[in-house]
Amino acid sequence: MLVAFKVSAQTKVPPREHLLMDFGWRFAFGHPFDTNKDFGNATGYFSYLAKTGYGDGAAAADFDDRSWRKLNLPHDWAVEQPFSEKASYSHGFKAIGRNFPDASIGWYRKTFTIPASDEGRQISVAFDGVYRNAIVWINGHYLGTNASGYLGFEYNISSYLNYGGENVIAVRADATMEEGWFYEGAGIYRHVWLNKTNLLHVATEGTFVTATVRPGVAVVKIKADVINEGNARQSIIIKQTVVNAEGKAVASSTGKSVYLSSLQNKEVADSIVIPNPQLWSIEKPYLYKVLTEVSSGGIIEDKYETTFGIRTIRFDANEGFFLNGKHIKIKGTNNHQDHAGVGSAMPDALQDFRIKALKSMGANAYRCSHNPPTPELLEACDRLGMLVIDENRLMGTASTELGDMKRLMMRDRNHPSVISWSIGNEEWGIEGNITGARIAATMQQYVKSLDTTRFVTAAVSGGWGNGISTTIDVMGYNYITHGSTDEQHHKFPSQRSWGTEEGSTHASRGIYFTDKAKQQIAAYDRRPNQDFVSIEDGWKHYAQRPYLAGMFIWTGFDYRGEPTPYQWPSTGSYFGMLDQCGFPKDNVYYLRSWWTYLPTLHLLPHWNWMGKEGQMIPVWAYSNCTEVELFLNKRSLGKKSMPVNGHLEWQVAYQPGQLEAVGYRDGKIFLRDVVKSTGSATQVDLQSDKTSLIANNRDVAILTVDVKDKNKLHVPDADNEVRFSVTGPGKIIGVGNGDPTSHEPDQYIETIRTASINNLRERNIESIDIPAATIAAYPETDFSPAFQQDRNKEFAASVKALAYRGSFELPQNLDQATIRFFYRSIGKQQTIYINGKQITANTAYSKKGNTFVLDKTVIKPGKNTITIIAVPLTKQNSWDIINMDPGLIQLVNPAPVWKRKLFSGLAQVIVQSTGTSGDIIFTAAANGLKSKSFIIKSAPPKLLRAHVEE
The missing domain is CATH 2.60.120.260 (Galactose-binding domain-like)
Structure with a gap:
């Protein structure tokens, strides 16, 4: 419902x-x-x-x-x-x-x-x-x-x-x-x-809200594009009100009075002073709203709502980026719109899930690579406190490209999270030459004509010192192996800069030995080749240079496509700090160590290496402790000092048991991390990011599926196939496991096939009351191709009834299929037989048609015959169109059972509410393992979102 x-x-x-x-x-x-x-x-x-x-x-x-x-x-x-x-x-x-x-x-x-x-x-x-x-x-x-x-x-x-x-x-x-x-x-x-809307209204994306912050106050400037789509000149009043996050009006304008002629639009500017404003920041992303009220003759004609934040941004060529006057080192990631199970069609709640995952590892910025994002992504960044590079799809100065740039900016200009407009990415054909310089200069000037409050950037992968890099407002470096950022800064000392792409390491989550045959890459942060550096080396470069505002890692999440360094059968990237499901790879903990102040100590790899006894295993520790000591089965393997922005390594001869890291600060034990060898899996386990959903057909819960051994330890190398089912007001909409080589389905949906009625032929009969057996006895030679005669008035006067005969083909296996006949009337009145069995009798004409569910005793695999006895439809006027299509046979086979193999011990399932309240019971089961169920409450929303009904 x-x-x-x-x-x-x-x-x-x-x-x-x-x-x-x-x-x-x-x-x-x-x-x-x-x-x-x-x-x-x-x-x-x-x-x-x-x-x-x-x-x-x-x-x-x-x-x-x-x-x-x-x-x-x-x-x-x-x-x-x-x-x-x-x-x-x-x-x-x-x-x-x-x-x-x-x-x-x-x-x-x-x-x-x-x-x-x-x-x-x-x-x-x-x-x-x-x-x-x-x-x-x-x-x-x-x-x-x-x-x-x-x-x-x-x-x-x-x-x-x-x-x-x-x-x-x-x-x-x-x-x-x-x-x-x-x-x-x-x-x-x-x-x-x-x-x-009414005829008098604010244009779509017709407001632009900016703020100037002064001691104790903020001056909010509002531009509203108002349109009169009526046929008479109107006198209107436009009033602006600022509402805080608690819904309370904090300031308003006295109202501006303007005249609008028929079909005229006019931009009306106003300003409001807000005392003691709450600033939008990464830590406290406070949001206001502007309510724009358009009235005429004392009647409110429109109310338009704009969400915005009050904040200041500044780029300095030598000191980097400042938010609200505070220096912020950009710690960003690049991301495409793509998630396991659902592809690009991400539910809104999944946007929040992904931004929270990035923030948890210390990311404070998001580059929309390489296209305008969905609006809900920016809304999530506004609410959760994530800075954004909002990126154009294609560079160019023709009306198409500039028009697209304007559409992007008009849509996104009120988002406080957006700090920069990106006009392009790695345009190899032009980035290092005069053509690129001209295009970039023109686009940059055009962007600034629309918005002077943000900075313009472009991601440049080569030709530094020439082309685009000579004219762009904020230089975007794609990979420090392509040149010297120091030389560029020396040559253009007033140019601001940051790393728009860096890293590009390869890793399969939970895999610690590279296997080219399986196309699996060990998850240690190592330089992949001469064209790219490791995450650690990339971060060290940017962290050590104050003139670089920060960097954006390629990428935050894995995504489909670009399975570098492999081809088929790999289908997804290996670049992400998190995999396609959002499960963290080990690099997440390196970043968390140096991108946050959260106490962090993480050991890799797992300690299940049966058959490798005595073999040397690389053991790494990521931590922001000052020292880390490693123990194997309580025997110390040495204490080491943690280098700033670095990590620690040991070579350990494998023996099963317990690997433990002890982190020290000021000489005292501060943190511990333990990795244990496990037994075989005995039971399925479930966790969910939510225990309740809003019953609105849109909200989702993200469930993590894993398996445990008899001691309830997670089995990190498990690959069990797990089956899923749901009862109650919820449904599964996608599954994944983060494996870039998996060819398992993302979704299990019902299949629909249709069968057309072929070779439809007709013959005149005296009455629709002639018995079916008589009609069936008519030889094929008595029938002619249907609808060859014009259904004009002469036809109507001479033909009382028609018998139609045709056929349709069905596949061999019909056991699981639901079969429907979507009939479209070809008569004023009709009786229908399939394979000699009556489906309906004397059914009157229906403009919308009739639906008949066909019993398996009526139809058969292969060729089926259909007979329709009808009083024919005829034209009232010569230009009338008579339906000549009797419809389609539809076969619906139910969706297979949802399932997924675990990859490195994990899988993910996305469950969506279906619009009613109650308990959603999700169950996961695997052969030979104890199953597990999880209950998610589905509750009615407090505030209904208005929508068009089905």
Whole structure:
């Protein structure tokens, strides 16, 4: 059951509605060149580009999508696909793209109602992101095409709507072409919104809030772009109110009065003084809101809400970065939008999970590599205290590139977390030459014309001292092996700088011996090759140079694609400090030692090395203790002093038992870390990041699955296959284990196939009351191809009834399938037989069609016959269109059991609420092991998010 904000005739309609539109969509694959597989779209005499309202095929309002899969957004169809060696290396070998035309075009449709009372308002549909090349229709009317998969877009649909009736949005997404060189997903992988306003309103993303901090006060400057979409000149008043995090108004303006002509927009500026402001910081990310109120004639026409933070930022060419006047060394990570199990379609709560994981290791900055992020990522960074480089997708100075840059900035300019706009990344063709310098200079000037409060950067991997590096505001170094940062600083002493990418070490989580055959890499932080340095060496370089503001590690999380240094069968990267699930690799503890003040002592590797008795095992310790002493089975192997920003190593002859590290500060024992040899697994264990969920169809819990031995010790090298099930108001939406070589499915979903009715033929009969046996006895020679005769008035006068005969093919195994016949009326009245058995009798015409669940005794594998006896549909006017398609047979096979093999002892399951309250019982089981269940409470939300109902 979905809970929605409803407006009745007795309820006052709010001046602005922002309705989530994620629920109850239909999805099916199309095709890039076979129009039959693409539902006949754009095959009509007049196309949707030729005549208004001529969207055909799946773009038509009356298209029958009942056989399509039903789902909620966000949705990434790429993550559902199998792996293939023929697929793209950079996109994780998921079977989409040019070599897989049957899985590279996706169609989405949603039917929704608009109340009659909304007529006269401005209504738009807004997409936060569709990958990729999204074509959108409303009620068969073409709205536009959005090429980029990373930028949101919005269409005003007010003129096209059926007020008081049903409306249909259709979207065709084309993921055939890659936009990046990393996993990007496919489909409507971000939220969709239905926005409603009055004719007088603030423009979409029409406010810009900045603050100047002085002793004891902050001056908040607000610019609001207001539009009059009515047909008469209006006198309006715009009032601004600042509300604190507790919801209390702390200051407001007296209101600005302006006149707006019909279809005119005007930017109105105002300022408010806030005494004793709470500053937004990494430690205390305090957020305010500006409420912009637009009124005319004493009536409030719009209320627009803008979240912002009060903070100051400063880059110094010699001293680095300052937040609120305090020096901050940037300790950042690069990240793509991709997570195990769900791909690019990340639930909002997963954004928080990932940012918290990065903060726990000491990261204070996030680079959106290499594209505009989803809005919820920036909201999480605002709430949790994470600085952000907000990055453009493609450098250029044509209207396309500059327009995309503006869209990014307009959307994200009020986020206090965003401290820099990045105009590009590793543009090898131009970064070291005069063309790159011109493009960068133009883009930088354009960015500054829109926002002077932030700094402009670009990530440059070569050609330092030339091209882009000569003109960019904040120089972004990608890998110190490509040149000398000291020489660049000496040559351009007034240029600010930081490391936009550094590290690029390779590690398989929990693996400590490199095995090229298995494509596994030991998780010690070692320099991978001559082109890159280790995490430790990279951090030492940046930590020792005050002029460098800090660095961003490549990467925070592993991601699909770029399985350097390997090819197939590896499908994911080895770069992350955390794997694709967010499980920490050992490098996390190196960073935590030197990026935080948290007491840290971590030993690696694990101590399960049966068969390696007596062999020397490298043992490392990460710690911010001053000294560490290592013990094997209580025998000291020596005490060593910890170098600043370093680590300690021992070579230890393996014997089973206990490895213990003792950390000292000021000569006193401060911390201990113990690693023990374990026995075989005996039981499954579960942990969850949450014990309760909000029953809103969106909230998720992240469950960690592992196994324990008889002593309840975690078994770090276990690889058991574990099965999962859920009862209650929850569902599994994804599984993973962080193994970049795994080809197991991320998702287990039901499969849908359809069968068309073929070779439909017809013959005249006297009456629909003729017995079926008589119809069955008619030879094939009595039938002609159906619908060859025009259904005009002469036909209506001469033909009383028709018998149609056709066939459809079904696969051999029908045991588990649910089989439905989605019938579309081809008669005013009809009786239907399948294989001689009656399905329905004297059924009247239905505009929406009929659905029949077919019993297994009616159908059979292979060829099936269908007979329809009908009073034919006829035209009232010569231009009428008569339905000639009797529909489809749909076969739905249930989803297989969810399962995943443990990798280095761990797996992850993402469970989502399904909209009702109660206990979600999650169970994990494995052969030969004791199973484990975990209960997650699902509770109604305190505040309902308004949304469009299914």
